[in-house]
Amino acid sequence: MIANGEISFFRSLAIQGRVLHALLLRELITRFGRDNLGVLWLVGEPMLFTLGVTTLWSAAGLVHGGTGIPIVAFAVTGYSSILMWRNATTQCGAGIEQNKPLLFHRSVLVIDVFFTRIALEVIGATSSFITLSLFFIFLGWMPVPENLLMVVGGWFMLAWFGASLALLVGAGTAFSPLVHRLWHPIAYLLFPMSGAAFMVEWLPKRLQNLVLLLPMVHGVELLRHGYFGNVVRTHYDIGYMAECCLFLTLCGMFVVREASRRIEF
Amino acid sequence: MLSVEHISKVYETRRGPYKVLDDISFSLARGRNIGILGRNGAGKSTMIRLISGAESPTTGRIRRGMRVSWPLAFAGAFAGNLTGLDNLKFVCRVYGVPYKPLVPFIAEFTELGSFLREPVQHYSHGMMTRLAFALSMAIEFDCFLIDEAMIVGDARFHERCHYELFQKRKDRSFILVSHDPNTIRQYCENAVVLSEGRLFTFPSVDAAYAFYTETLERGPPIRAKEV
Numbered sequence: 001m002i003a004n005g006e007i008s009f010f011r012s013l014a015i016q017g018r019v020l021h022a023l024l025l026r027e028l029i030t031r032f033g034r035d036n037l038g039v040l041w042l043v044g045e046p047m048l049f050t051l052g053v054t055t056l057w058s059a060a061g062l063v064h065g066g067t068g069i070p071i072v073a074f075a076v077t078g079y080s081s082i083l084m085w086r087n088a089t090t091q092c093g094a095g096i097e098q099n100k101p102l103l104f105h106r107s108v109l110v111i112d113v114f115f116t117r118i119a120l121e122v123i124g125a126t127s128s129f130i131t132l133s134l135f136f137i138f139l140g141w142m143p144v145p146e147n148l149l150m151v152v153g154g155w156f157m158l159a160w161f162g163a164s165l166a167l168l169v170g171a172g173t174a175f176s177p178l179v180h181r182l183w184h185p186i187a188y189l190l191f192p193m194s195g196a197a198f199m200v201e202w203l204p205k206r207l208q209n210l211v212l213l214l215p216m217v218h219g220v221e222l223l224r225h226g227y228f229g230n231v232v233r234t235h236y237d238i239g240y241m242a243e244c245c246l247f248l249t250l251c252g253m254f255v256v257r258e259a260s261r262r263i264e265f
Numbered sequence: 266m267l268s269v270e271h272i273s274k275v276y277e278t279r280r281g282p283y284k285v286l287d288d289i290s291f292s293l294a295r296g297r298n299i300g301i302l303g304r305n306g307a308g309k310s311t312m313i314r315l316i317s318g319a320e321s322p323t324t325g326r327i328r329r330g331m332r333v334s335w336p337l338a339f340a341g342a343f344a345g346n347l348t349g350l351d352n353l354k355f356v357c358r359v360y361g362v363p364y365k366p367l368v369p370f371i372a373e374f375t376e377l378g379s380f381l382r383e384p385v386q387h388y389s390h391g392m393m394t395r396l397a398f399a400l401s402m403a404i405e406f407d408c409f410l411i412d413e414a415m416i417v418g419d420a421r422f423h424e425r426c427h428y429e430l431f432q433k434r435k436d437r438s439f440i441l442v443s444h445d446p447n448t449i450r451q452y453c454e455n456a457v458v459l460s461e462g463r464l465f466t467f468p469s470v471d472a473a474y475a476f477y478t479e480t481l482e483r484g485p486p487i488r489a490k491e492v
Contacts, residue, residue: 029351104317106318
């Protein structure tokens with residue numbers, strides 16, 4: 001099996017599974033600790049953010065009457081999609097730095113650190129989205145989604161986009177800490193353009209075309225088309241978004257491989 | 266069999282690339298051992314990290330035909346808010362070993378008692394080192410990588426480490442880095458010397474020592490080997 005130092009694909013897969021499991025449990029405790037809510041903060045934190053934003057947007061009357069979109073549902077779908085592409089990337093940006101000592105173990109790889117952090121963020125954001133939606137639907141503040149499959153599709157695309165961006169930015173930090181430093185302002189600037197706080201339909205035509213260059217806008221539009229149905233006109237091209245994600249994923253994978261060669265202690 | 270084939274390691278420094286190891290080859294058969302001598306900065310620890318797989322060589326390759334440990338007693342992977350037990354669990358999960366049967370050994374060796382369930386950030390340096398060493402002993406390897414400088418403690422701790430390594434596991438391979446002539450003479454079958462990025466082999470430990478002493482006397486500290 002390890003006769004000349006080579007190991008089989010399936011054995012490698014088993015090792016990676018073990019490592020991911022170990023990292024996942026470790027990350028949960030190092031991040032959230034055992035005090036008070038502990039691991040539940042994985043869901044609690046994004047929920048608090050979404051609730052806060054929902055309150056703010058409702059108070060500010062971000063959605064004018066007549067659009068037919070209930071503000072709570074608009075805010076929950078919007079802010080949850082931000083969480084999907086932003087948080088995994090931010091977490092992976094600090095991933096190598098914070099987990100470097102663990103890479104001392106030969107079987108713990110840079111990509112495992114990223115997979116773990118992406119998985120945690122996706123789980124956290126998804127649970128927060130589901131919990132809040134159910135809660136507000138129960139209160140009658142949010143409608144039931146028109147087409148659940150489309151919502152899931154949009155959600156999946158946003159997760160893919162977030163994951164590929166996270167790989168790229170996370171691995172980029174091995175080349176220059178500048179990558180992580182620049183990510184924060186970029187994420188901040190992308191927020192208002194990401195389609196979370198507006199529907200593409202509300203923008204002038206020229207702006208629409210510009211905004212639709214950003215892949216995540218397509219995901220949010222698909223998600224909202226699924227949620228609100230034909231109440232509002234949506235603009236998205238999932239083929240385009242998939243191409244962008246595929247391109248980012250390939251670049252990410254390549255940079256991750258190069259990054260693991262550059263790890264130094 | 267562990268074989269190191271033509272490895273070089275270049276680090277980027279502010280003054281440009283710096284070659285720490287230059288075309289190094291050797292192999293170690295299962296059950297055999299070797300000591301590495303070299304003055305400060307000769308690249309001994311770099312070599313240990315490369316062999317463990319923590320870092321990759323710039324060129325060349327390392328074939329590990331046996332299970333090679335991580336650099337022994339490495340404490341850097343401890344997260345402050347994890348307990349000693351959490352750290353044991355993590356290592357066990359990574360290596361696919363059940364942790365429960367190991368708890369008595371860890372508790373006994375580290376002499377931590379109930380502190381094993383306290384966050385590592387409350388540990389003293391000595392407690393940390395004992396835990397790190399005990400974790401390295403918890404997983405069974407065919408070849409141990411030992412950098413003696415990392416195993417700092419009192420005489421009793423040293424004695425216990427030596428017993429665990431060289432008595433209980435004397436059938437295993439190991440690569441030992443040490444400044445102490447007696448340690449290598451006492452435990453190693455043979456020794457090599459790292460000097461100015463190169464590896465020198467000798468027919469006996471004594472011959473290696475003679476050369477090593479000479480490099481020490483030769484004077485000025487290591488020259489920067491710019492590439």
